[in-house]
Amino acid sequence: MIIGLTGSIASGKSTVSKMLKSAGYPVIDADLVARLVVEPGSATLAKIIQAFGKEVISENGTMNRAKVGEIIFNDPAKRKILNDIIHPAIRQEMLKQRQEFLLQGHETIIMDIPLLFESRLQRLVDKILVVSVTEENQFNRLVERNGFTEKEARVRISSQLPMSVKEDGADAVIYNNGTIDETEKQLKRILERWHGDLKKQ
Numbered sequence: 001m002i003i004g005l006t007g008s009i010a011s012g013k014s015t016v017s018k019m020l021k022s023a024g025y026p027v028i029d030a031d032l033v034a035r036l037v038v039e040p041g042s043a044t045l046a047k048i049i050q051a052f053g054k055e056v057i058s059e060n061g062t063m064n065r066a067k068v069g070e071i072i073f074n075d076p077a078k079r080k081i082l083n084d085i086i087h088p089a090i091r092q093e094m095l096k097q098r099q100e101f102l103l104q105g106h107e108t109i110i111m112d113i114p115l116l117f118e119s120r121l122q123r124l125v126d127k128i129l130v131v132s133v134t135e136e137n138q139f140n141r142l143v144e145r146n147g148f149t150e151k152e153a154r155v156r157i158s159s160q161l162p163m164s165v166k167e168d169g170a171d172a173v174i175y176n177n178g179t180i181d182e183t184e185k186q187l188k189r190i191l192e193r194w195h196g197d198l199k200k201q
Helices: 013-022 030-036 043-052 065-073 076-103 135-146 150-158 163-168 180-200
Strands: 002-007 027-029 109-112 127-132 172-175
Touching (some): 013 127, 030 109, 043 065, 043 076, 076 109, 127 163, 172 180
Parallel strands (some): 002 109, 002 127
C-alpha cells in the first residue's frame, strides 16, 4: 500500500511523517527529493539556470532557494516555468525510490508530498492521508514559529489549496489541533483500519 501524506503549511505534516518513520515505515520525502534533483551538476539545475539565469546560483554552486523564491513568488508565469522543470524530475526520483523500497520487500510505503493535490500526484498513491488544522491555528503557528508578519502568513496560507479541498480529496484526515498524543492516536487508528481492510481483500 502506497500512502500519500500531505497537508498545508504549518499543519503538522512533518510531525506525522516523523511518527511514521519512528514506527518503521519507509518515507519518501518530496522536499528532500526536490533538493536532490537540483544538486550541482544535475540536468535539472542546468535547465533552471537556462530559464532564470546564473543569478539563481549561490557561490558554492547550489541553487539559491531564496532568490528563486523571490522570482517566482509573485509571478505565476515564472512559477509555472519552474514547476514544469522541477516536478517531472521529482516525480521520476520518487518513483525510483518507491520501486527500490518495494524490491526490498516493504508492503507499506509513505510518500510525503506537501503539494500532492496542487501537483496532481494522486495517481501515484493508493491512499491519501491529510493532516489538517484550523486556519486560526495555522496562522498562529506561522506567526509564532516562523516569525512571519501577519501579511506574510496570510499570503502563504492563501497560496495553497484550502484545507477543506484537501480534506475532501482525502481517504482519511488527521485533525492536528490538539496534543501530539491525540495526533498519534488518530494516526494509529487510521493505519490499523487500512491494514485491516487490506487483509480482508
